[in-house]
Amino acid sequence: MNVTVLGSGTSVGVPTIGCHCPVCTSDDPRDRRLRPSVLVRWDGHAVLIDTTPDFRQQALAAHIERLDAVLITHAHADHIMGLDDVRPLNFRTPGPLPVYGSAGSIATIRRTFQYIFETGPTESSIPKIETRVFDGETALRIGGVDFVPIRLAHGSGTVYGFRFGEAAYLTDHSDIPPESREKLRNLDVLFLDALRYRPHPTHSTVQRSLETVEELKPRRAFFTHICHDLPHKETEAKLPTNVHLAYDGLVIHVGAPGGFRVFRSLAEVPSDFGPCALTIGNFDGVHAAHRSIMNRVAAIAHERGWRAAAMTFDPHPTAIVAPEKRPQLLTGIDRRTELMRQAGLDEVLVLPFTPEVARLSAERFIREIVTERLDARAVVVGHNFHFGRGAAGDTAMLHELGQFYGFEVEICPAVRYRRHVVGSTQVRQFITHGDMMNAWRMLQRPFALEGAVVPGAGIGRQQTVPTLNLSEQTGLVPLAGVYVTRTHDLDDGREWRSVSNVGVRPTFGGDRLSIETFLLSPFDGRTPERIRVEFLYRLRDERKFENADALKAQILRDAKRAERFLRLTERFL
Numbered sequence: 180m181n182v183t184v185l186g187s188g189t190s191v192g193v194p195t196i197g198c199h200c201p202v203c204t205s206d207d208p209r210d211r212r213l214r215p216s217v218l219v220r221w222d223g224h225a226v227l228i229d230t231t232p233d234f235r236q237q238a239l240a241a242h243i244e245r246l247d248a249v250l251i252t253h254a255h256a257d258h259i260m261g262l263d264d265v266r267p268l269n270f271r272t273p274g275p276l277p278v279y280g281s282a283g284s285i286a287t288i289r290r291t292f293q294y295i296f297e298t299g300p301t302e303s304s305i306p307k308i309e310t311r312v313f314d315g316e317t318a319l320r321i322g323g324v325d326f327v328p329i330r331l332a333h334g335s336g337t338v339y340g341f342r343f344g345e346a347a348y349l350t351d352h353s354d355i356p357p358e359s360r361e362k363l364r365n366l367d368v369l370f371l372d373a374l375r376y377r378p379h380p381t382h383s384t385v386q387r388s389l390e391t392v393e394e395l396k397p398r399r400a401f402f403t404h405i406c407h408d409l410p411h412k413e414t415e416a417k418l419p420t421n422v423h424l425a426y427d428g429l430v431i432h433v434g435a436p437g438g439f440r441v442f443r444s445l446a447e448v449p450s451d452f453g454p455c456a457l458t459i460g461n462f463d464g465v466h467a468a469h470r471s472i473m474n475r476v477a478a479i480a481h482e483r484g485w486r487a488a489a490m491t492f493d494p495h496p497t498a499i500v501a502p503e504k505r506p507q508l509l510t511g512i513d514r515r516t517e518l519m520r521q522a523g524l525d526e527v528l529v530l531p532f533t534p535e536v537a538r539l540s541a542e543r544f545i546r547e548i549v550t551e552r553l554d555a556r557a558v559v560v561g562h563n564f565h566f567g568r569g570a571a572g573d574t575a576m577l578h579e580l581g582q583f584y585g586f587e588v589e590i591c592p593a594v595r596y597r598r599h600v601v602g603s604t605q606v607r608q609f610i611t612h613g614d615m616m617n618a619w620r621m622l623q624r625p626f627a628l629e630g631a632v633v634p635g636a637g638i639g640r641q642q643t644v645p646t647l648n649l650s651e652q653t654g655l656v657p658l659a660g661v662y663v664t665r666t667h668d669l670d671d672g673r674e675w676r677s678v679s680n681v682g683v684r685p686t687f688g689g690d691r692l693s694i695e696t697f698l699l700s701p702f703d704g705r706t707p708e709r710i711r712v713e714f715l716y717r718l719r720d721e722r723k724f725e726n727a728d729a730l731k732a733q734i735l736r737d738a739k740r741a742e743r744f745l746r747l748t749e750r751f752l
């Protein structure tokens with residue numbers, strides 16, 4: 180579900196006629212405020228809240244082509260005077276347009292727009308509407324969504340706000356009665372009246388609405404019905420991070436708080452995917468540079484009320500365009516999307532990288548996928564980003580396409596660690612050389628392998644330490660050798676200090692790569708079934724010992740060194 184702010188201004192609008200104040204003469208488009216109204220859209224449905232005197236202009240800007248219904252909060256002129264402009268929508272929808280309001284609002288509308296309700300022949304075109312009175316308690320069910328009227332005090336009068344799903348829109352009000360507050364718990368988004376700083380007899384103020392937000396604790400709040408006392412940029416800077424000034428054209432995606440979604444194909448992408456701030460890339464390893472890009476995406480998305488999104492590819496594009504150069508991956512796709520969730524993203528599209536996708540020109544890739552399907556309003560990428568057939572598109576081209584299709588472009592500079600530029604290729608190189616500490620620094624977490632615990636050659640039981648063998652790996656594996664590791668049970672969160680051997684176990688005449696982990700403390704309860712092994716530090720090469728006893732003695736020495744290393748480093752983990 181999306182909510183579009185059609186107007187965020189007070190009854191006279193901003194700029195105000197005849198006023199030369201800094202806000203009324205500001206160049207910032209967010210300081211231009213039409214009269215207050217929002218449009219709620221979901222699954223092809225659209226509900227308009229209030230028909231302001233600016234409705235025609237607002238409908239054109241938001242591309243409104245049809246409406247399921249109009250809800251009226253109250254019948255003040257700034258909320259109803261555009262009602263006549265629904266006429267073009269009548270041409271596009273059969274039957275009259277339902278207009279819901281309280282008994283008082285509907286009576287005022289019928290009086291104000293008397294010509295609409297007169298019976299008898301007329302030569303001019305008049306709106307076809309059907310007024311429906313609500314009792315202020317019962318939810319209005321429209322297109323499968325309940326719109327719950329919320330009773331509010333507007334000076335001495337009673338007006339209504341509406342709750343729909345996890346969003347609520349409370350325009351004009353001076354007070355919210357306690358029984359209405361009860362209906363406003365667990366909101367993702369709350370829109371509410373905040374006229375100005377100075378008190379007003381019939382409107383809430385910035386201070387008062389901040390108190391409301393403090394009490395109701397929505398995930399995000401947007402102030403609306405704003406007068407020319409509040410310059411957008413300066414006011415925004417003074418508000419808490421989850422509270423913003425609404426502005427005309429702002430589109431907010433309403434979702435379950437904390438909801439994270441992964442889509443495995445374009446066909447799965449729902450129509451309400453965006454609007455989003457988007458990053459695009461392989462993101463193998465989700466290392467420090469990837470995370471700084473994702474942090475920017477999340478910051479832009481939260482500031483604008485969009486979704487924070489990423490598009491990544493599976494398989495790695497190189498596997499399709501140059502299979503012989505296909506890299507061994509640091510992270511499988513599930514682990515990668517989980518790390519992207521942790522980096523603050525709301526949704527990820529894993530685009531199956533097929534030969535057809537590889538053939539898309541840079542321009543079509545942006546137009547068809549990035550703007551048309553994902554509704555990206557901002558694209559944030561790394562400095563070395565390339566896209567489209569033959570990787571022909573670069574950041575300069577992205578800037579041009581952004582201007583043409585109307586999305587912002589932000590290029591993140593390289594992130595350096597000592598003399599290295601942080602990158603997946605560099606991390607892979609560290610790991611293939613057994614340099615786990617540098618890999619750890621670039622990833623901002625230890626490199627890890629995970630998988631099922633499989634039966635080993637039975638050697639472990641002859642040792643004195645519990646041994647877990649990791650199932651065969653498809654991605655990158657550290658240089659053969661012995662490592663200080665930490666082992667996590669993926670099913671119940673238990674964890675152990677450990678030492679792991681990557682190699683062919685030459686003492687026992689092995690020839691297949693195995694990853695064998697010796698826990699430094701016994702485990703209580705059942706044997707773990709799925710584990711993650713974090714590689715922290717390489718102790719030594721794998722080598723052949725005379726016999727199992729010599730190996731056992733070496734393992735005990737390894738264990739001692741590992742304990743010492745872990746004591747020193749665990750406080751950083």
Ligand SMILES: [Zn+2]
Binds near residue numbers: 189190255257351404
């Ligand atoms: Zn108003």
Ligand SMILES: [Zn+2]
Binds near residue numbers: 194198199201203
């Ligand atoms: Zn002014």
Ligand SMILES: [Zn+2]
Binds near residue numbers: 253255333351
């Ligand atoms: Zn009012």
